[in-house]
Amino acid sequence: MAVTVLSSSRLPRIARPGVLLVALVLGFATFGAGCADRSASPADVEGTEPLGIGKEVTVPISAAVTTLVSAGDEPRELLRPRYAVGTTQEVTLRTDYRIQQQINDQPARDFSPAALTIPMTACADEDGVDLTVGTVTTPDPALNKAFTTADGSHAGLEMSDLGAITELRMAPSPETPNTARAALEQAFYQAVYRSIAFPDEPVGVGAVWTVHQEITGGVTLDQITTATLTSRDGDRLSIDLQVSQTPTDKVWMLPNDAGALDIDGYVMEGTGTITVDLGLPLPVSGAIEVGGQQTYRDSRSESTLVQTQSTRVSWTE
Template sequence: MTVLSSPHVPRIARSGVMLVMLAVGLSAFGVGCGDDSDAAVATDGTEPLGIGKEVTVPISASAASVVSPGAEPRAVLRPRYGAGTTQQVTLCTDHRIQQQINDQPVRDFSTPALTIPMTAQAGIDGVDLTIGAVTSPDPSLSKALTAIGGTHAGFDFSDDGAITALRLAPSPDTSNSARAALEQAFYQAVYRSIMFPDEPIGEGAIWTVHQEVDGGVTLDQVTTATLTGIDGDRLTIDLHVVQMPKAEVWALPNDAGILDIEDYTMEGTGTITVDLGLPLPVSGSITVGGHQAYRDPRSASNLQQTITTQVTWTE
């Protein structure tokens, strides 16, 4: 990544840390600035996760609360696929980000869209994934992604369907850019997933899922789920996602400085269809976007971002 250089760039930006983090990290994986900085690591010339070995990344805990139990009949909903269950599914992600520092021209730091076909196989505590031929409309990334085929990944789940860990094991000959793109896509999927409450619910039920998204700025993410349809084991669920920072400042990594959070709006909606007998969503799309504004109190420089992330599942 080329670091911007201009009299208007905040002093902390010139070190490279601010722009590396802000260009990719603030909303990497579609979760606002709570990204654990792994996306930034993957873009600044150092090694991303999973170089030649499997790496397990814990996912922060979620908690579900029923707002309305819905109509009778009601039941406690839980995934019920057995070990060995397989599923063919395709994950598509698209992450758009526009950034402006002071009155400089707006710059595009979007990451190319990815289409990731995969075979999921359920184990005892999670789901193992074998990645197929990943594609992208970006020619250079598409070429780099040719080595991804056959890569292994996985999700660990709790009994209520919450993802508790992400496992990644890219093949050793995969380039850093391809690894980083794959990692970001999976993180986007993780933070757009849904869990079920402990109470019995029926059609029309509404529940909320609270999750703390950790990173430079810790976020409270609240997903409101509405069960709009039941067809045997297949459930149609409308989702509404809202993220809010828990603090008014962002302390940059490596003591690089502090940014005041002037504005933070991230919100989105979507619909997914899940089959309780299968490990991953069978269809659906969720789009989350918004605007973020930060101010360097030492130089009075301002940074603004407009962000949109879309996650789509198809069988």
Template sequence: MTALSSLHIPRIARSGVLLMVLAVGLSAFGVGCGDGAERRSEAEGTEPLGLGKEVTVPIPAAVTTVVATGAEPRSLLRPDYPAGTVQRVTLCTAHRVEQQINEQPMHDFSAPALTIPMIAQTTAAGIDLTLGTVTSPDPTLAEALTNIGGSHAGFDLSELGAITALRLEPSPDTSTAARSALEQAFYQAVYRSIAFPDQPVGEGAVWTVRQEVTGGVVLDQITTATLTRREGDRLVIELKVTQTPKSPMWNLPNNAGALDIRDYVMQGAGTITVDLGLPLPVSGSITVGGHQAYRDPHSESMLQQTIDTQVSWTE
């Protein structure tokens, strides 16, 4: 039986396997771990993290390369805040997914937008986050989010400001739907963050950040950063993002087979403002989107998608 035919293409909405794929695999943010050390299997991909306890998810290393050092004066860009520094900030995420199989009608599997106010407090290892009242325009999810206020999360950081681990600890009475939405929102934020270069730079400097994005399709992500303006510790950075699959095939969850990647275009851009004296961006927005096409090598069936993800920060 072929990969797509085993998913019963004419009744695709009832296929648990493909619904799992739509929920996490295609978004490329579905990676996770068990209790901080054990990686989740593909079959566990739809289960949210933090079921009653804090979990720590390692994030693949980010490698920076300076392309141009920029104008004088140049200096090392480093987070510079004492432990206990507090910042109030709001993270907003939106994730649109539309899918078509063969000539069937296009279906919308988008995740509802989230608005996550939080208080960030720095520690010796990174950033602790306490969530405020999380909201969504989707009525069902909004109701599920009512108990998530007061939940905790956090980032561990390298000396270059790269996120090396994501910590999640939703409150015990948070629903599964709310946990899943929160998890995906933070993955989007993690993979839209920026690491600083390892040598002195000035205005006009350009550097790249290469990072593996793990999920249903493992991606090589390259973010090109340009320091367009600096006023003291406040930096305005333009970002351009491209993603390329590291394999020509997509291995489906639950051993459901594999699809050939026939087309994959994911790219985006945005601008963020960061303050070296504060732990999180003070403002900015990044949008990454594109289209993808997958083919079942046995049946010639085609799966096509359009994806658009936006992450924004405000104080």
């Protein structure tokens, strides 16, 4: 999705470092719910080009640390992905991101990008999971047109033995316009940081565990996902999720040495339910929605920026 950078001519005079308040503000929020990880795309840092210009780009994903809270009922066993090389799966990913921002007492403005529906074929190989993108659709006519040449774009995932995603590869087809490339990349980032890892101990129905990830960037966030195994039918698991995020610092350092903003308030939390099959590489169904509000202040002026945002990631077969 294209990143919007507001020009200083549209800011009140009091917000002289208007660039501090709004430049890249959408880039920070684009990964929604704290997915402004470092590796976020240069599109978000510069407002220009996405990552995969003419080549595959590999991005490491922050380590996920699982902690068992309750082992649940008997019988218990280790949960591990067990799909064989060559296993394929048809699945559709949908991402929906909403953001409003308000500067001082100006009216709130909506900068929400269009939702994306991304059909894909996942194939397990010796290097992880290869994803072939089908025909992406979106309510935005211009973006929808941009996606007409994106068929056949690829992504790839490396996963740990516990099912945690450790690496994301992006390789849009060469004909894909930059706007479609950036939108595709950001959708996958959202999905990656809404994934789940399993505990390293045997569990049964009712088990509860946490997954902790530190998402680094201008603002480093602690993301904690609490998972509850609510039911199991063979390899098919239903898992309830609760997500919360907390900044580890009180300052957001803007990219490109643009300055810093004080974090006056940061609330981001949400819930969801996903169904996974241990014999398949991706979730088979479910949705996770995370939202909240953040308040940033420029210490060199009286300017305050308030963002209200939410992300919804869903899977269907």
